[in-house]
Amino acid sequence: MDNLTVLVLADPAEPQLAMLEELPPETTLAVGNTAEAFARAAAGATVIFNWSGSRALLQEVFRMCPNVRWVHSRSAGLDSLLFPELVTHPVPLTNGSGVFSPSLGEFVLGAILYFAKDFRRMIRHQQAGEWEPFDITLVSGQTAGIVGYGDIGRACATRMKAMGMRVLAVKRSGPPLYHVDPLVEQIYAPDRLLEMIQRCDYLVVAAPLTEHTRGMLGPAEFAAMKPGAVVINVGRGPVIDEVAMVQALSQGLIKGAALDVFDQEPLPAGHPFYQLENVLLSAHCADHTPDWMDLAMRFFLEQFERYRKGEPLLNVVNKEAGY
Numbered sequence: 001m002d003n004l005t006v007l008v009l010a011d012p013a014e015p016q017l018a019m020l021e022e023l024p025p026e027t028t029l030a031v032g033n034t035a036e037a038f039a040r041a042a043a044g045a046t047v048i049f050n051w052s053g054s055r056a057l058l059q060e061v062f063r064m065c066p067n068v069r070w071v072h073s074r075s076a077g078l079d080s081l082l083f084p085e086l087v088t089h090p091v092p093l094t095n096g097s098g099v100f101s102p103s104l105g106e107f108v109l110g111a112i113l114y115f116a117k118d119f120r121r122m123i124r125h126q127q128a129g130e131w132e133p134f135d136i137t138l139v140s141g142q143t144a145g146i147v148g149y150g151d152i153g154r155a156c157a158t159r160m161k162a163m164g165m166r167v168l169a170v171k172r173s174g175p176p177l178y179h180v181d182p183l184v185e186q187i188y189a190p191d192r193l194l195e196m197i198q199r200c201d202y203l204v205v206a207a208p209l210t211e212h213t214r215g216m217l218g219p220a221e222f223a224a225m226k227p228g229a230v231v232i233n234v235g236r237g238p239v240i241d242e243v244a245m246v247q248a249l250s251q252g253l254i255k256g257a258a259l260d261v262f263d264q265e266p267l268p269a270g271h272p273f274y275q276l277e278n279v280l281l282s283a284h285c286a287d288h289t290p291d292w293m294d295l296a297m298r299f300f301l302e303q304f305e306r307y308r309k310g311e312p313l314l315n316v317v318n319k320e321a322g323y
Helices: 015-022 055-063 084-088 101-116 119-128 151-162 190-197 219-224 242-250 292-308
Strands: 004-009 027-032 047-050 070-073 143-147 166-170 186-188 202-205 230-233 256-259 279-281
Touching (some): 070 292, 101 202, 101 279, 151 166, 219 242
Parallel strands (some): 004 047, 143 166, 143 202, 166 186
């Protein structure tokens, strides 16, 4: 390819943008967080890289680029970025899926151990200067179900399997006909979600937010769970009916929840989750390793090299499905 013009939707002061100096010298860059910043370059732009821009900015810039050939989003979740013109346009959209999965898999494993060993109780006794032995739960042999068996789900399954857990999963495409996944004992279609839930000691939610997954776990699903079940959400907050979850946690219908995502972020002051003893909260930072931003930029640079050479792009999104 000859000269390529790339529009980067970001605050120009963000430090990771310095890594874009690694792009080939014939690349033309325009960086900004307003549509005006791209007025001159948009007509000839072939690549839009949404590093930290809003949906409104991406939509406005997209309309300014008649020759765009590829759009990349730093984030894995796209529910807050997709708009009709982008969905129906033939331009490929890629995302950061997989970049942050190892850290999320470790968070899930940590949450499982937190509840199985009752670390909150240990800390409470330690702070009170009390010597109070109690029984803990063996993780090995317990059953974990994964709702949304994509890259994050597989990262979770790898770690849970290594702990000796039985792993089940719900996948939108349903169980494969001929391939047996070595990590998962059984894969269910979405219409068999309740059947899987009834077997689970831990339920990991890693599904993207789409019209099909919004409110996927509601009163009926919580009623089907074991009294000792723990829900862990590293997907999107609205996939779970938050009111139903608060009720289940408050009434002791389930053992607990570990949450990295919420309906509203930041979580408002006074929210019941702050007060519930059986909830472990993360401020949507379970994947924030010291280098997570660098990894996201590194992935774009690798993608750009594939694009420049005419090689197949990774993480091409099914825009109609939303992931």
